[in-house]
Amino acid sequence: MEHQNISSEITYQHHIEDTEFKKRIRKTTILLSVITMIELAIGLTIYTMHKGEHPSALLVLMFKGMVCILTLAKAYYIVSVFMHLGDEIRNMIMTVVVPLMLFVWFIAAFLWDGNAFRTSRNRYDKFKMEKTMQHPIKQGDTTQHGFGG
Amino acid sequence: MATTAAATKTNWWNGGKSPFNVEYGKLMMWYFLMSDAFTFGAFLISYGTIRFSQNVWADPNVVFNAFPGAGHTNLPLAFVSVMTFILIISSVTMVLAVHAGHNNDKKGVMKWLAWTIVGGLAFLGCQAWEWHHLITGEHVVLMDNHLDVIGQTTRVNPWGQMVNPATVMNALQNTPHDALVKIVGSHHHEMTEVQLAALSDSQLKGMIDTAELHVRETGPVAFGGFFYGITGFHGFHVFSGVIINIIMLVMTSKDVFTNKGHYLMIEKAGLYWHFVDLVWVFVFLCFYLI
Amino acid sequence: MSNDSTIHVHEGAVEHGVHHDGDGHHHHKQSFVSKYIFSQDHKTIAKQFLITGMAWAIVGAMFSIIFRLQIGYPDQTFPFLETFLGKWAKGGKIDPEFYYAAVTMHGTIMVFFVLTAGLSGTFANLLIPLQIGARDMASPFLNMLSYWFFFLASIIMVSSLFLSTGAHSGGWTTYPPLSALHEASSGSKRGVDFWLVSMAMFIVSQLMGGLNYVSTILNMRTKGMSMTRLPLTIWALFFTAVLGILSFPVLLSAAILLLFDRNLGTSFYLSDIYVAGQILPNEGGSPILYQHLFWFLGHPEVYIVILPTMGMVSEIMSINSRKPIFGYMAMVGSLFAICILALLVWAHHMFVSGMNPFLGGVFVLLTLLIAIPSAIKVFNWLTTIWRGNIRFTPAMLFCIGFVSIFISGGLTGIWMGNSTIDIHIHDTYFIIAHFHLVMGVAAFLGMFAGIYHWFPKMFGRYLNNTLGYIHFWVTLTGAYLIFWPMHYMGLAGVPRRYLDFSLWTSFNKFDSLNKMISIVTIIVFFVNLMFVFNFFYSIFKGRKVRTTNPWDATTLEWTTPINPGHGNWVGEIPEVHRWAYDYGKDGRDFIAQTEPVKPGETGH
Structure with missing residues (x-):
């Protein structure tokens, strides 16, 4: 084969057929466009629901969840086809994908706490007066002169 | 040397070669993008955290309903979908540029790189219009x-x-x-x-x-900071991507890669560009869709 | 095939195709600048990191000396302080504002500039190419940039010390709102901006370094050097780099948002604030968000500090016990487990911040899990030296000191990992004692072990042994004398970050203890200055190394010439046939990694 050895680290080179490649790119482009259209349609559905009298919170949430899943699908196609990660050796895919799992706990913990901020903000009573009083010291208390007496 | 090596069972991890069959530069680019994903992730997750901490949040369909030249017509999501398609298409042209590089096709690389640069500049123009519209809105x-x-x-x-x-x-x-x-x-x-x-x-x-x-x-104050902060940081990435692509274009036209015998640099620039597109997918989701 | 394809002998040094482009090499005479300043040789960059780190360590320790002096002797004046510090020590008494700046700078410098850049910057650069059998890093150019970004960060941080409003004084964690509001204190003015920009440069430096370390370890290993034949130093540095790559970008985001809050009027971290007589318009942000973002880096950061020393200690202990490391795979596995857990437990620093206590419960569980891999490592170190033929070199002593301190400091981690106990001891001297022992002193001891052990490789000479023994015993004893009593003070409720406790009559009983701690601190400081003297003296006048393998070690760095040039090996890079720990095997003291396995040889 005529292609030259690019680097000593590389053992062999992929060769992708031209026609097959073009077909795959066309397919992915159409797929990404279609998913984006569906996302936009869902976005507009949520918009009309919000304009309505009593938007069902559950339904809105479900639609939003669907958009999230569709976005992940889009991300999968971009990374795997456009960035050619899907064509790499499995172990390399793992070294990129596995660390991204960290996002699960990253997102979960942060949003969980964000939600807790709201709860405490809503429960916060601006007019509450906090008072502290010295506990009456009884005879025989050994702790009055500091910790441990 | 060639593809037959893949057929025989290679022990990838024994040293003397890359366990992933990629040269170090590409590996570094991948891991850089992974860490950059955490920069963007941290921004978007902070946005989510603050949004979860608020009782009300701005409805994106109300905020982003304008289109250049359409005046006050209510067109929710229209303009941002144009921006999204611009980025997707520029990503496709980048794929084609990288592929032309694989075939050592200098003219193809230059053609598709130029289109990618045009796409990037168009996206930046759209973003400038959107920012201007939001800031000067009454x-x-x-x-x-x-x-x-x-x-x-x-x-x-x-x-x-x-x-x-x-x-x-x-x-x-x-x-x-x-x-x-x-x-x-x-x-x-x-x-x-x-x-x-x-x-x-x-x-x-x-x-x-x-x-x-x-x-x-008046709505939640953090909305503006996060919107301008995150789309601005993304726009900065688009901008630097355009600069990188211009440099690649000049290098290609000066036969730097033809002389080297390979277009691996284009591949790495391509990875960066796709990443910019990838981030936009999530920015689009977090700010415009949900 | 392997990365030794092109070799050019040039002025005694070996250069090779580290740039894998086939466009030839540019040979030119190495000037002083290209050899010692803008060098792309990983060994020179390692020395640059080490010496810059040492300079920073002296600055950082000076700060602690100054404030320890005042804490130990709250009523006394020190006129010489006014000579040096001017308005920050009027009449020889430290200004409380300066005390905060000193504490902040001490923390920042020690954690980031000394124990991150100075430690993993030094040993990753020095050891990775040498121990995996590569001629240099994957990208020597980025490696050089990594150092110079660190240098730039240093310049910015140093210049912040000379601002008229003072350096950043909100603690090394830089919590808002204190750090976000110019009005909050004089140390919250320009100093914080300098700090944030300096940290941003530092993060860039760490990313370039980390990406380089990871891709070098993966891609550039010599023939036969499979991952399970790597010395544990390399595994530890690998996980350190992974932690850096995943967590430093989050600090970058946090810093950018804080810069916006400070200078653009955004409200990411600010809400409902009344300061300097006025109500601020900022609304809706959350300071706890910053704490989450900060500790998402901050916690992995403490493992970035300790993991490299764990690797070096494993290596040095095995060499000096003349025994294979006990439980190699368990060591690798626990490094991996620590690496994962390090990224999941950040909020155990925030139990009393006002975060959701139920979320805190999950963090308690995850935090306590870290005890398992840590304990595995400790037992493996102990079993490695068990019945070993121990050579008590200074490096080995420092390793044993490391294990001792790591146990003492680590056990209290179990206390604080429980949120209920943490409520009592949070922000007291107990915390100071814990983290100084487990990540401060332990990391320093490990770093000293590494310096004593690899000094011959770096400079072709030995450090002075007698000074080394004095250095070790004073430092170890001093560390226990300084930090052990602080546990009791903390349990008694003595809060950290106070310049003067005399108002609390109940803490008066600690006065003499405080004096003792201050005196010991000063002694340890000067003994460590003696080490610095030993270091520079030995570079030029130390005993010369006469053999390529002075410690009888198996690893590849000892197969290079005594003073290796750029490219490390003259001629071919050696091939590797066995793991790094064949000590005391088949009746032989040690078998180098380069020696082929003989037929009939027992497996390990």
Whole structure:
């Protein structure tokens, strides 16, 4: 084969057929466009629901969840086809994908706490007066002169 | 040497070669993008955290409903979908540039790189228009029991909850002169600001139709900061991607890669560009869709 | 095939195709600048990191000396302080504002500039190419940039010390709102901006370094050097780099948002604030968000500090016990487990911040899990030296000291990992004692072990042994004398970050203890200055190394010439046939990694 050895680290080179490649790119482009259209349609559905009298919170949430899943699908196609990660050796895919799992706990913990901020903000009573009083010291208390007496 | 090596069982991890069959530069680019994903992730997750901590949040379909040249027509999501398609298409042209590089096709690389650069610049132009529109927008809001006209900045946000007509009428009475001028001015374009300023308060109030004012309370302040911060950081990535692509274009035209015998640099620039597209997918989701 | 394809002998040094482009090499005479300043040789860059780190360590320790002096003797004045510090020590008494700046700078410098850049910057650069059998890093150019970004960060941080409003004084964690509001204190003015920009440069430096370390370890290993034959130093540095790559970008985001809050009027971290007589318009942000973002880096950061020393200690202990490391795979596995857990437990620093206590419960569980891999490592170190033929070199002593301190400091981690106990001891001297022992002193001891052990490789000479023994015993004893009593003070409720406790009569009983701690601190400081003297003296006048393998070690760095040039090996890079720990095997003291396995040889 005529292609030259690019680097000593590389053992062999992929060769992708031209026609097959073009077909795959066309397919992915159409797929990404279609998913984006569906996302936009869902976005507009949520918009009309919000304009309505009593938007069902559950339904809105479900639609939003669907958009999230569709976005992940889009991300999968971009990374795997456009960035050619899907064509790499499995172990390399793992070294990129596995660390991204960290996002699960990253997102979960942060949003969980964000939600807790709201709860405490809503429960916060601006007019509450906090008072502290010295506990009456009884005879025989050994702790009055500091910790441990 | 060639593909037959893949057929025989290679022990990838024994040293002397890359366990992933990629040269170090590509590996570094991948891991750089992974760490950059955490930079963006941290931004978007912070945005989510603050959003979860608020009782109300701005409705994206109300905020982003303008289109260049369409005036006040309500076109939710229209402009951002144009931006999204621009980025997707520029990603496709980048794929084609990288592929042309694989075939050592200099003309193809240059053609597709040029189109990618055009796409990137178009996207940046769209973003500039959108920012400008949001910052200079004039929205009537209820503030401290009077009305005021504000745009979307990092310090104030006009996208709170709608105010009922009775409160609007009441607030109108407390509204100072210059705010009244601005309110009337945003609906009556036939008169200049100087002419309006000459009118008395009661004349101005008479010209205001409270039904068409759509007065809102001020919304969550963090919205503006996060929107400009995150789209700005993304725009900075697009910008640097365009610069990288221009450098690649110049290098290609000067036969740097032809002389090297391979177009691996284009591949790495391509990875960066796709990443910019990838981030936009999530920015699009977090700011415009949900 | 392997990366030794092109070799050019040039002025005694070996250069090779580290740039894998086939467009030839540019040979030119190495000037002083290209050899010692803008060098792309990983060994020179390692020395640059080490010496800059040492300079920073002296600055950082000076700060602690100054404030320890005042804490130990609250009523006394020190006129010489006014000579040096001017308005920050009027009449020879430290200004409380300066005390905060000193504490902040001490923390920042020690954690980031000394124990991150100075430690993993030094040993990753020095050891990775040498121990995996590569001629240099994957990208020597980025490696050089990594150092110079660190240098730039240093310059910015140093210049912040000379601002008229003082350096950043909100603690090394830089919590808002204190750090976000110019009005909050004089140390919250320009100093914080300098700090944030300096940290941003530092993060860039760490990323360039980390990406380089990871891709070098993966891609550039010599023939036969499979991952399970790597010395544990390399595994530890690998996980350190992974932690850096995943967590430093989050600090970058946090810093950018804080810069916006400070200078652009955004409200990411600010809400409902009344300061300097006025109500701020900021609304809706959350300071706890910053704490989450900060500790998402901050916690992995403490492992970035300790993991490299764990690797070096494993290596040095095995060599000096003349025994294979006990449980090699368990060591690798626990490094991996620590690496994962390090990224999941950040909020255990925030139990009393006002975060959701139920979320805190999950963090308690995850935090306590870290005890398992840590304990595995400790037992493996102990079993490695068990019945070993121990050579008590200074490096080995420092390793044993490391294990001792790591146990003492680590056990209290179990206390604080429980949120209920943490409520009592949070922000007291107990915390200071814990983290100074487990990540401060332990990391320093490990770093000293590494310096004593690899000094011959770096400079072709030995460090002075007698000074080394004095250095070790004073430092170890001093560390225990300084930090052990602090546990009791903390349990008694003595809060950290106070310049003067005399108002609390109940803490008066600690006065003499405080004096003792201050005196010991000063002694340890000067003994460590003696080490610095030993270091520079030995570079030029130390005993010369006469053999390529002075410690009888198996690893590849000892197969290079005594003073290796750029490219490390003259001629071919050696091939590797066995793991790094064949000590005391088949009746032989040690078998180098380069020696082929003989037929009939027992497996390990």
